[in-house]
Amino acid sequence: MARFDGKVAVVTGGNSGIGLAVAKAFAREGASVVVTGRDEAALQSAAKEIGAGTLAVRADATRLAELDSLMSQVKSRHGRIDALFVNAGVGKFVPFEQVTEAFYDEIMNVNVKGVFFTVHKALPLLGPGSAVVLNASINAHKGMPGTTVYGASKAAVLNMARTMAADLVARGIRVNSISPGPIESALLSRLGMPDEQLRQTKDWIRGQVPMKRFGTGDEIAEAVLHLCSAGAGFTTGADLVIDGGMTL
DSSP states (O other): OOTTTTOEEEETTTTSHHHHHHHHHHHHTTOEEEEEESOHHHHHHHHHHHOTTOEEEEOOTTOHHHHHHHHHHHHHHTSOEEEEEEOOOOOOOOOGGGOOHHHHHHHHIIIIIIHHHHHHHHGGGEEEEEEEEEEOOGGGTSOOTTOHHHHHHHHHHHHHHHHHHHHHGGGTOEEEEEEEOSBSSSTTGGGTOOHHHHHHHHHHHHHHSTTOSOBOHHHHHHHHHHHHSGGGTTOOSOEEEESTTTTO
């Protein structure tokens, strides 16, 4: 299949995890791909994985000048955006009583401000028939200990998808969101847990999922590409939960 032949796909936070899986899927189906991230070395490595012609742009979604630079480079190279996956985000978790102002501000700046202004800055490049997908989380749907700030930020993303869909429908732009459950990635490893604690945490998470496993980046990519494709042409303002039944 080549649903995205001749299309331009932009994936923020596309240098690892879900973002990288989605970027590679877009490339496999013919898209010209642009990825962003904050780690230059990881970006260049990702660009090689995605394939020749990939534009990798170092950009921090919380810095509007860097978003302006990103969109300027996309405009110069491609002239437009057909599919935008707003994936850049941060996941940090502490008990409620340990939340600090700095912790709160970091998560809200990336997960809310960054998401909003990524779409806002991309708007001049999004034309009729284009599609936007925001990456939310099942934490927007469930109350889980230690996730108060993160869950609130992702609940905001869910609402932004709905309200942006209403704002942009007259322009012919569709906006949807996905809410992934636990996905196999390096996220847990980056939390710095001892090996035994990491193993126990993964086992506990699997126990909460009716399918008794983590999802994969490729499974999330399938959902994102569908929502960006012509096959989802009558879908806007929707949220697709991809969690192995965890929210059940």
